[in-house]
Amino acid sequence: MVRRESLEALLAVMLTLQLVIVPRRAVAASPAIGTIVTRGAFRLNHATLINNATLFEGATIETGGAASRMDLVSGTRLELSADSRGRFFGDHLVLERGESVLQKAQGFRVEARGLTILPDTGASTGRILLAGTARVQVSAVTGSLRVLNSRGMVVAKIPSGRALLLEPQSSDGATRLAGRVVLRGGHYLLTDETTNVTVELAANKSLANAVGRRVEVTGVSDPASTPASDATQVIEVAQVTPTPQPPAAPAGSGGSGGSGGGAAAGGATGGAASGAAVSVTLIAIIAGVAAAAVVGGLAATGSLAGGAAAPVSR
C-alpha cells in the first residue's frame, strides 16, 4: 500500500506524466461474434463470470468444472468441454487446452497444435481433443472432417464414426502411407487406409508393378507440384514395399498388423487424454503429421456412449 506522503509525491509524478504523454488513437471496437452460456462459472479474458456473456473477436474462454456452449452469429454452434481453454474468433477457434465439440460448423475451423480441423459439410459434428502434450484426437461424429497441416495440406479425411490421433512431426514433409496403388489418367494414386487421403505418387522409376497391389510407401510431400485431380498432394517416393493385406480387425478390438513403428507408434498407445484406446502401431505419416486410428472409433472417445465399435482402419 502506498503511504499518504508517497501518494502526494506520486500524484505530482502523474501530473508530470500527463503533460508529456504521446497521444494515440483509441483501438476500434470489434463486433459481437456470438454468445456463451455455461452451467456455472467460466473465465472470459481472465475475468470470472457466471452463466452467460457476449463473445467478441479474440475472446479467451476458460471453462472450469462445466462445459460452455457457444452460439456464433455465423450459425456455428460449438461446445468447450470442462477444464478447457480456447480463443474464439468469428470463423475459428484456437484450442489451447482440453476439448471442443463442433456442431453446426459451416465455414468454421478449429486450430489445434498447428493442425486445422474443418468440416467437409456444414452438417458435420466432431470432437477435437488435445491429448497429452503433442497430439490431437479428432473424431467425426456426423459428416466428415478434414485435417490440414500447418502448410494447409490435407493430412486426414475422417468419415463419420471414425477417430484419429494426430501428432505433427519435426520434419513436416515426411510421409509414410499404406494402401492400394491405382493408375488413373496416367497418374499413380494411393488412398491411405488410415487417413483416407489420396495422394499422387511420383517416382524416378516406374510404379507399374505396384498397380493393383497393396503397398507401403515412404517419401516426402512436394508442395510445389500440382497433384492430379482426386489427389491432395504429390509424394516424391523414396521406397515402395509390397505388403500383404492385413487381417480384418474384429470390431472394437483395435488395429492389427501393420509394420509401423516410429515417432508416434508406441507413443500413440494410451496417449489420449481421454483414455481412449488407440492402435499399437504407427499407422501413417503424411506431410509431417503422424496419424493413428483410435481403436473403437467414437465409442472409444466417448462420443457415442455405449455405441457399437466403429471399424478400424487396418
Add this chain to the structure above:
Amino acid sequence: MLGARLFAAALFAAFSLAAGGTLRLAMSHDVETNPFDSSAWIALGLAAEQSGDVNRASEYLLRAEKVDRQYLPAWTAANFFYRHANDREFWRAAVQAAAMSYDDPAPLIDLVDHQEARAVSALERLGDTPRLERGYLRFLIDQSRWEEAREVAAKLELRRDPQDGELLANFADRLIAAGQVEASFELTNGDIRMRPSGHGLDWRVIAPPGAFRWEPGRLRFWLASSTPDACPLLEQRVVFAPGKYRLRFQYRTEGLAEPTGLRWVISREGIEEAAGPGLARAAGGERSADWSFEVKKRGVYQLQFVYVRVPGTIHTEGRIELTSAGLEML
C-alpha cells in the same frame, strides 16, 4: 433453492434443444410455479433468443430483472440488448449491472467499451464511481490505450484516495515502459520535499534498508564498513533527448573522508553511459556542485547516485545528505 439449481442445470440443456422447445415448455411450466426465479426467466430468455424469438427473449429477460435486482439479470439483459442494438435498454441494464457489481467489473467494462468506445463518456453514463474508474483504468492499461487511461487516471487523482496510489504508480511505470513519455529535461521531486515514491519518474531509493532516511527537503544516507563496495543509493528515470545536460545538486557530508566514493552516473539498460567526478567532502555546510554530461541517443536513462569504494582506500564511513538536484539542458 432447489428450483434455482434445477433451472441453472436446465439452462445449458435448454440451449442444446433451443429449437426443439421441449425443455422450454418444461421451464415455462416451472416459472409459472415459481415466477420469482430469475434464473429460469434468464434461461427462457436466452433460449428464446437462440431460437430467433427476440421479442419473447426480451420479455423474459426483463421479467428476470424485475423479479431479481441483482447482478446476473442486469448483466444478462445488458448483453442481450447490446447484441440486439437496443441502445436505451442496454444503458439502463448496464447501469443497473454496474450498481450491483461487487466482483471484478472488467467483463462489464469490456462490454460497455464495445458500445461506447470513449472511456470517459462510458464512465459518465455508467455512474462514474471510484470502483468503476479503477476498473476502467486497469482495462485501458491492459489495452495500452494510454491517452484514455490518462483521462481516467486524472479522475482518480482528483479523488486523492491513498488506496489508488498503487494503481496510479503501476500506470506511471507502464507509461514509461511503453515509451509513452517525452523528454522532460527536468528531474521530478528535485527538491525532495515529497517522499520518493519509487514509481514513475520519481526518485527510487535503492540504498539498503536502514541506511537512509527521508525528511521533507532532505534525504540522508549512512555509509558504514558494511556498505558494499559498489552500492547504488538513489536513482531516477529520466527521459533524455540527445544533447548536453548539466546536473546541479546540493549536499552536505558528515564524517566522510576523501575520497568519498560518491558520484552520479547515467546508465541505460544496465550499462553505464557516463560517470561524474567523485563528490568532495562538504562538512562545513551545504555545498553546491554540478556535473555536465552528454547524451547521444533518445531514451529512458537511470540517473543514479552511487557509492563505489575507491581502490586503495578503506570503506568510507559517515553521512551524506542530499537536499536538492536539478537538471538543465545546455
